[in-house]
Amino acid sequence: xxxxxEISKVNVQYSSTKALDHIDLRLQYGKIYxxxxxxxAGKTTLLSILGSFMEPTSGTVRLGGRQIFEQREVMQHVxxxxxxxxxxxxxxxxxxxxxxxxxxxxxxxxxxDYLAERFKLPLQKKMKELSKGQQSAVNITMGxxxxxxxxxxxxxxLGMDAPSRDIFYRExxxxxxxxxxxIILSTHHVSEVEHLFEEVIMLHEGRLLIHAPxxxxxxxxxxxxxxxxxxxxxVKEMKVLHTEQLGGTKQAMVFGNLGExxxxxxxxxxxxxxxxxxxxxxxxxxxxxxxNEVR
Amino acid sequence: MKSANSFRKxxxxxxxxxxxWAVWFGAFxxxxxIVFPLIGINIESNNKLGQLFSNVxxxxxxKESFNxxxxxxxxxxxxxxxxxxxxxxxxxxxxxxxxxxxxxLTRKDYFYGAAVSSVAVAFVLAIVSGVVxxxxxxxxxxxxxxxxxxxxxxxxxxxxxxxxYAAGWLIGAGFYRFSFGGLLFILLAILxxxxxxxxxxxxxxxxxxxxxxxxxxxxxxxxxxxxxASFTVVRxxxxxxxxxxx
Numbered sequence: 001x002x003x004x005x006e007i008s009k010v011n012v013q014y015s016s017t018k019a020l021d022h023i024d025l026r027l028q029y030g031k032i033y034x035x036x037x038x039x040x041a042g043k044t045t046l047l048s049i050l051g052s053f054m055e056p057t058s059g060t061v062r063l064g065g066r067q068i069f070e071q072r073e074v075m076q077h078v079x080x081x082x083x084x085x086x087x088x089x090x091x092x093x094x095x096x097x098x099x100x101x102x103x104x105x106x107x108x109x110x111x112x113d114y115l116a117e118r119f120k121l122p123l124q125k126k127m128k129e130l131s132k133g134q135q136s137a138v139n140i141t142m143g144x145x146x147x148x149x150x151x152x153x154x155x156x157x158l159g160m161d162a163p164s165r166d167i168f169y170r171e172x173x174x175x176x177x178x179x180x181x182x183i184i185l186s187t188h189h190v191s192e193v194e195h196l197f198e199e200v201i202m203l204h205e206g207r208l209l210i211h212a213p214x215x216x217x218x219x220x221x222x223x224x225x226x227x228x229x230x231x232x233x234x235v236k237e238m239k240v241l242h243t244e245q246l247g248g249t250k251q252a253m254v255f256g257n258l259g260e261x262x263x264x265x266x267x268x269x270x271x272x273x274x275x276x277x278x279x280x281x282x283x284x285x286x287x288x289x290x291x292n293e294v295r
Numbered sequence: 296m297k298s299a300n301s302f303r304k305x306x307x308x309x310x311x312x313x314x315x316w317a318v319w320f321g322a323f324x325x326x327x328x329i330v331f332p333l334i335g336i337n338i339e340s341n342n343k344l345g346q347l348f349s350n351v352x353x354x355x356x357x358k359e360s361f362n363x364x365x366x367x368x369x370x371x372x373x374x375x376x377x378x379x380x381x382x383x384x385x386x387x388x389x390x391x392x393x394x395x396x397x398x399x400l401t402r403k404d405y406f407y408g409a410a411v412s413s414v415a416v417a418f419v420l421a422i423v424s425g426v427v428x429x430x431x432x433x434x435x436x437x438x439x440x441x442x443x444x445x446x447x448x449x450x451x452x453x454x455x456x457x458x459x460y461a462a463g464w465l466i467g468a469g470f471y472r473f474s475f476g477g478l479l480f481i482l483l484a485i486l487x488x489x490x491x492x493x494x495x496x497x498x499x500x501x502x503x504x505x506x507x508x509x510x511x512x513x514x515x516x517x518x519x520x521x522x523x524a525s526f527t528v529v530r531x532x533x534x535x536x537x538x539x540x541x
Contacts, residue, residue, distance in 0.1 A: 044540070052396060054537040070535070072301070076399035085541045102308075103398035148399070 002064040003029040003077065003149040003182060005050065010059030012045050012206075019045040020056065021206040027184075027199075029149070032176060034197035034214070035186040036282050041203040043186045044082070047154050050184070051080025063150065076105055081143035082154040086135045089127035093138055096127060097145070104146040111175070112145035118167050132159030140168050147179055154186045165189070169196060194278040204286050209295055214278065221276035222258055225251045230269045239293050241284035253284060255294055305395060305408025310415045313383050317420060320379045324372045325427070369428040373452070376420055377459040383416065384463020388471045388533065396538045406530050413460045414453075421453035447511070451495070454518045458491040461525035468532045471539070487525055491518055 005027040012020040020042045027033060037043045048054045049061055052068055052075050061068055068074045091099070097116070101107045116123060119137035127135060136159050143151055157165050173196060176183060187193050200217050202209040210217065221241075224231050228250040235252045242253040253276055258266075266273050285294045387409050395405045425445065462484035469480025494514045 048538075048540065052399075052401075053540065055535055070401045070403060072401050072404060075401060078399060080397070082540050099394075100398065103304075103395075103400060 001066070004064060005029075005150065005182065006060075006062045006065070007046075007050075008060045008062075010046075010049065010056045010061060012042070012049070012054075013057045018206050020049075023059070023203075023206075023208055025201065025208065025211060027182060029182050030180040031182060031198040032172075032196050033182070033184045034190075034193065034200045034278075035184055035203070036190060036200060036278075037186075037203035037209075038286050040205070041286075042206040043203055044154055045206075046203065047080060047082075047152050047184065047186060050150065051078055051152060053080065076103075077148055078150040078152070079104070079143055079146045079148040080152045080154070081139050081156045083136070083156065083158045084139060086127040086130070086138075091127055092124055093121050093127060093130070094123040096138060097123075097142065100142045100146060104148065106147040106149075108145050108147055111147075112141055115141040115144060115171060118171065119164060133161055133164060136160045137164060137168075144171060144175055147175075147181065150182045150184070152184045152186075155188065157187075157189070165192065169193060172196065190279040190282050191277060197278070200278065202282065202285065204291050207295075209285065209291065217281065218275065218278065220255055220257055221281045222254050223251055223274040223276050224254060224266065224271055225249065225274060226269065226271035230271055234266060234269055234271055239290075241281075241287070241290050241294075253280065255281075255285070255290075302404040302407035302411065305400065305404055306411035306415070309391060309408055309412035310419075313412060313416045314419060316383070317379065317416060320375070321372070321420075321423065324375055325368070328368055328371045368431055369424050369452075372424055372427075373455075376424070376456045380413075380417060380420075380456045380460040381463040384413070384460040384465075385467040387413075387464055388467040388529075392471070392533060392536070393538055393541065402533050402536060406533060409464075410526055413457060413464070417457035417460060418449070418453040420456060421449045424452065425449055447515075450515060451511075454515060454522065455491060455495060458487060458518060458522055458525075461522045461529075462487050464529050465525055468529045468536075472532050472536055483525075483528075487521055490521055494518060 005025070007023055007025040007027075010020055010023040011018070023042075023046065035043050035047070045054075049056050050068065052070065055069050063074050063077065066074050068078060089096075093116070097112050101109055101112070119134070119141060121134060121137060121141065122130070127138065130138070136157055140153070140156050143153055143156065157168055160168065169192070172183065185193060185196065194214065197214045199212065200214050201211045212220075224235055226234075226249070228245060228248055231250040231252050235254050238254040239256050240252050241255050244251045258273070263273060284290055391409060392402065392405050395408075396402065425448070465480045465484045465487070466477065469483075470477030473479075494517055
């Protein structure tokens with residue numbers, strides 16, 4: 001079966017709040033997606049739906065053209081890794097991995113053992129005895145070693161120190177290269193992981209803000225630096241996400257593709273054009289005054 | 296790729312998991328049964344289900360008494376078995392349903408797997424209790440004959456403790472789904488337990504006398520129907536239930 005994801009007209013209503021508002025998305029199989037959004041944007045709700053943890057209030061979610069929810073043949077291809085609470089979990093790490101192996105059709109035991117070693121997981125310890133970071137590493141090991149065609153990590157690295165997170169990112173990239181599958185990463189550590197993303201999805205207050213390949217998205221952002229007056233006149237007709245000024249020097253972050261003519265004009269005006277990181281784009285695109293204009 | 300997971304696999308795994316708890320439970324119960332009298336705690340039980348079981352198994356249902364405390368281990372463990380099954384039922388949705396959905400299995404497969412496993416666990420407990428009783432009888436009262444109605448006694452015992460599983464399942468699913476609204480399901484569970492107790496209270500001493508065989512059969516069927524109805528309520532509640540991110 002194909003594993004393309006089709007999300008169509010998905011709405012989620014929680015009593016008085018609208019958690020997701022008319023989401024339409026198509027996620028082609030085999031790519032690494034970054035799902036970004038501020039707190040309460042609806043990321044976890046969207047991922048819960050993909051993971052069959054809940055149903056949308058309305059709309060459809062399909063994998064390879066087939067409904068996911070409660071469909072045995074489809075559900076088993078999706079794994080949703082989230083920051084689970086293991087404070088009461090008395091199972092040993094080893095048993096947790098074995099349980100997943102028992103049920104996940106593509107689980108690779110050797111790879112799980114390898115990852116456990118990479119993360120230095122104490123296999124014979126009870127989950128509740130592990131540090132938060134180690135628990136997260138167990139989650140990540142289960143998620144990666146399941147090799148599910150759709151693998152979702154929702155803030156899966158909480159509590160992990162920087163070296164461990166680095167191992168996670170490296171292993172993810174490497175394994176994805178060898179075993180291509182759809183991986184969706186929801187994260188607040190944007191700057192750390194943006195190099196992993198092939199496509200970026202931004203949600204804001206339950207609505208889709210943008211879905212684009214990362215290179216296209218980054219091309220749309222530019223930092224214009226120069227004398228304040230020159231910068232102001234250059235960006236007059238553009239969508240400015242953010243400005244900073246230091247003395248007479250100003251930097252404006254603009255959104256929208258700059259054509260060759262504009263680049264030449266900037267050069268002639270003595271302005272410097274720089275790139276904008278995904279992190280900066282994310283921060284400023286989701287600011288209230290910018291949301292409607294970038295949509 | 297391994298074959299599709301199904302409720303059979305879940306049923307087998309849940310049965311084994313719950314039976315492993317039952318081993319602990321049974322071992323502690325047996326230890327208590329042996330140790331309590333030694334340290335002077337009176338364990339004589341006024342347990343109707345146990346009495347019924349012991350009467351039937353010993354072929355003495357029409358006799359006034361059968362003397363291993365009129366009841367034996369089977370009576371001692373009958374009420375704790377109900378509590379054990381109640382607890383298994385309460386834990387099922389919060390621990391197992393979440394786990395299975397996390398592993399990409401359906402609520403439907405969980406439901407059927409859990410239902411099958413609860414029946415299996417109830418009847419394994421009933422049979423093992425019966426076997427312990429038989430051993431007890433062979434040691435302490437070898438003159439008594441095993442009655443032909445003992446399979447029915449096993450069924451009655453199994454259904455009784457299964458009803459408590461159903462009650463626990465209702466409570467566990469109710470709280471998972473409705474939080475404090477789950478209190479209503481405690482009420483429902485109590486009603487179920489009372490109905491079953493009342494049903495087996497009345498004809499108890501003579502349920503299985505031939506003259507009473509119909510009333511016994513009716514009670515068996517009625518208990519089965521109540522259990523089935525409770526299971527159905529659990530299925531309806533969990534059919535599209537939202538899994539908590541815990």
